[in-house]
Amino acid sequence: MTTLIEALLKEKLITFDNLQDAEAKQIGAQKPIHELLVEMDFLKEEDLLRVASKVFNLPAISLDNEKIDSQALKLVQYDKAKRYGAFPLRVQEGKLVLAMSNPQDVTVLDDLSAIAGMGVTPVLAKKNDIAECIDKYYLVDDSIYDLMKNIVDDTKVELVKEGKEDQSFLDADVLKGDRSPVVKLANLILSDAVKSRASDIHIEPYEDFVEVRYRIDGYLKNIMKIPVKMHSSLVVRIKILSDLDISETRSPQDGRCSILIHERKVDLRISIIPTFHGEKIVIRLLDKSQEKKYIEQLGMEPGDLSAFKEAIQKPQGMVLVTGPTGSGKTSTLYAALGFIKSETKNIVTIEDPIEYLTEGINQIPVNPAKNVTFASGLKSILRQDPNVILVGEIRDLETAEIAFRASLTGHLVFSTLHTNNAVSTVIRLLDLGLEPYLIGSSLAMIVAQRLVRIICPGCRQEITDAQEVRQMHEKFGIFIQRYKLEKLYKGAGCETCNYTGFLNRTAIFEILKVSEKVKKLISEKASEDEIMKAARESRFRTLAEAGGEKARSGVTTIEEVERVCGIQEIDFDIQPKESYQGTKGSDGEKTSLESSPREVNEVANELRKAVNKRHTVLIVDDEPDIRTILTVCFESCGYNVIEAEDGEEGVKKAYRDKPSLIIMDVMMPKMDGVTATKKIRSHLETASIPIVMLTAKSDKTSEIEGLDAGADDYVNKPFDRDKLLARVRMLLRKK
Numbered sequence: 001m002t003t004l005i006e007a008l009l010k011e012k013l014i015t016f017d018n019l020q021d022a023e024a025k026q027i028g029a030q031k032p033i034h035e036l037l038v039e040m041d042f043l044k045e046e047d048l049l050r051v052a053s054k055v056f057n058l059p060a061i062s063l064d065n066e067k068i069d070s071q072a073l074k075l076v077q078y079d080k081a082k083r084y085g086a087f088p089l090r091v092q093e094g095k096l097v098l099a100m101s102n103p104q105d106v107t108v109l110d111d112l113s114a115i116a117g118m119g120v121t122p123v124l125a126k127k128n129d130i131a132e133c134i135d136k137y138y139l140v141d142d143s144i145y146d147l148m149k150n151i152v153d154d155t156k157v158e159l160v161k162e163g164k165e166d167q168s169f170l171d172a173d174v175l176k177g178d179r180s181p182v183v184k185l186a187n188l189i190l191s192d193a194v195k196s197r198a199s200d201i202h203i204e205p206y207e208d209f210v211e212v213r214y215r216i217d218g219y220l221k222n223i224m225k226i227p228v229k230m231h232s233s234l235v236v237r238i239k240i241l242s243d244l245d246i247s248e249t250r251s252p253q254d255g256r257c258s259i260l261i262h263e264r265k266v267d268l269r270i271s272i273i274p275t276f277h278g279e280k281i282v283i284r285l286l287d288k289s290q291e292k293k294y295i296e297q298l299g300m301e302p303g304d305l306s307a308f309k310e311a312i313q314k315p316q317g318m319v320l321v322t323g324p325t326g327s328g329k330t331s332t333l334y335a336a337l338g339f340i341k342s343e344t345k346n347i348v349t350i351e352d353p354i355e356y357l358t359e360g361i362n363q364i365p366v367n368p369a370k371n372v373t374f375a376s377g378l379k380s381i382l383r384q385d386p387n388v389i390l391v392g393e394i395r396d397l398e399t400a401e402i403a404f405r406a407s408l409t410g411h412l413v414f415s416t417l418h419t420n421n422a423v424s425t426v427i428r429l430l431d432l433g434l435e436p437y438l439i440g441s442s443l444a445m446i447v448a449q450r451l452v453r454i455i456c457p458g459c460r461q462e463i464t465d466a467q468e469v470r471q472m473h474e475k476f477g478i479f480i481q482r483y484k485l486e487k488l489y490k491g492a493g494c495e496t497c498n499y500t501g502f503l504n505r506t507a508i509f510e511i512l513k514v515s516e517k518v519k520k521l522i523s524e525k526a527s528e529d530e531i532m533k534a535a536r537e538s539r540f541r542t543l544a545e546a547g548g549e550k551a552r553s554g555v556t557t558i559e560e561v562e563r564v565c566g567i568q569e570i571d572f573d574i575q576p577k578e579s580y581q582g583t584k585g586s587d588g589e590k591t592s593l594e595s596s597p598r599e600v601n602e603v604a605n606e607l608r609k610a611v612n613k614r615h616t617v618l619i620v621d622d623e624p625d626i627r628t629i630l631t632v633c634f635e636s637c638g639y640n641v642i643e644a645e646d647g648e649e650g651v652k653k654a655y656r657d658k659p660s661l662i663i664m665d666v667m668m669p670k671m672d673g674v675t676a677t678k679k680i681r682s683h684l685e686t687a688s689i690p691i692v693m694l695t696a697k698s699d700k701t702s703e704i705e706g707l708d709a710g711a712d713d714y715v716n717k718p719f720d721r722d723k724l725l726a727r728v729r730m731l732l733r734k735k
């Protein structure tokens, strides 16, 4: 029998010299000689494959053209496949077909046969292709595979090259044609987050899974869990996108990039920190098409707005915007800069970090490594003949002093402070060590603000249900009376708002115009009460009062105002409590990585859910009898059951309650089951909930239609109870 090497020599594909060189190298290399010949460029892999196919009498295949069966992958574990360089393709005639580059080793074949528990049929393929397939396909967990299968893949994400922003140069190599599951998953998450109006994406590794959460309108929301084994590749993917060091996994890294998604340019700011279970990623999404807010869009009442406009048009003085992290201070200041921007003014900012780049404004980032701090930067700015200066934040006495002095010498200065309300800001400045006269003489205005969620205009309704009204009065009686709320509103939940009842946010403002009287009081180191009393003499509203106004007009809900202001604390002499939206810190408006009380609550809820492992089944059917039969059937087997009487309600409950499984009728009023299934499949948050279609129509067309829409299974009415339960159990197990 001719050996492979003899055949290669005979076909003149290699020379004796080649062989000798390779043999010399083989000592210690522990590799088959033909692999070395390829590695040393003496032999083309195609030729090797062709000759090997003849010598071993085995078919040679191209893995690109092969259909891969994910079931076959389970027969050989990843590490074994890697070790033996064998990739399982499919089971054929009771034998596992394996793509191999080196199939002549009998002991390897025996081992693989023992591992798979069946005979093996080797076929020849290129070594590199096999390795690539192993890396690519073993990362596909069943759940991810199902998810990918369910989501309509219309995601187009393109990377916009940094530094060439003007030309919007699209990088074709980085994303085009790369169809590995990790790339697909990363694209899906980014696209879904943009679609869901998320401001941040959190990717958090835990021991058994990786949690993906979005922050939408200030709230963190659990979206999906992905298998731990996909985590590192996902991190690498995101690092590649943002040009970060992929080999560095033990130090925090920050990066940024721009992507084009749904025909919108979105800037991403990526922060990666190592945690106990691996690297945690936070991606902040800055949507270019949504960033610019005009001063009129901030949510100020007309009186406040004209006072604010007046203050920011003064030639000098200090305007402070205060509130906790995430209360919209930066947006307010950018809107103010946008309003006063003109060619006759030199506007300079020092920020940490720069949130939005704005044309016509000189922006300087804080950079401690280069000795650019708020204080040192501010000193340099003052030598640049500025008219308007924005100091990102006042954190220390040095910065405060320079900023306040500048505002006395012909400069208009804007800045922010982490304080709860307008009046307490004065006290805070005194506590910092600032001279009372300096504060009194330079302050023009203090704006305190909070963000509240806006009731979705698509589903806003008056609360009319007697019981619900009574509950609201029990809970918020004082508030309702004090602000004379005759009508109460809520968002019922619709598709536009992802069934949350809220869409976007607006701000409530407490504006302290520093009058002569207030100035005098500050200079005299008067108490907070005295300053408040003087403020009251001119038009001054507390945050809670401003919130009450917004609740009365139905812009937001009482709960929202309560959340950001605290209702019991609406009296003037008591400070509103700290907002839950973020923690006080020195990080400006950056993502707060610490947990707020609300987030802790969310985690506690999740834990409770985990303890209570009963699955919840959502039954969507318009026939009450069928719902009853199904409810009894599932409850008797230990499931929790929730019901919906049409497709629309079904979609709403799928989003709100996130059931473990859905039984979906097809023919229903308002929205049919196929449409409802499509809607449930269109967001990552609900895409992986198994759906069983249930219908009296037994024809093939509706079955195909349902499965196309993303249903996992199909059961005909009248249904067999045991059969249905068995299918449900199977789907839940898979999940």
Ligand SMILES: [Zn+2]
Residues within 6 Å of the ligand: 456, 457, 458, 459, 460, 491, 492, 493, 494, 495, 496, 497, 498, 499, 501, 502
């Ligand atoms: Zn809505």
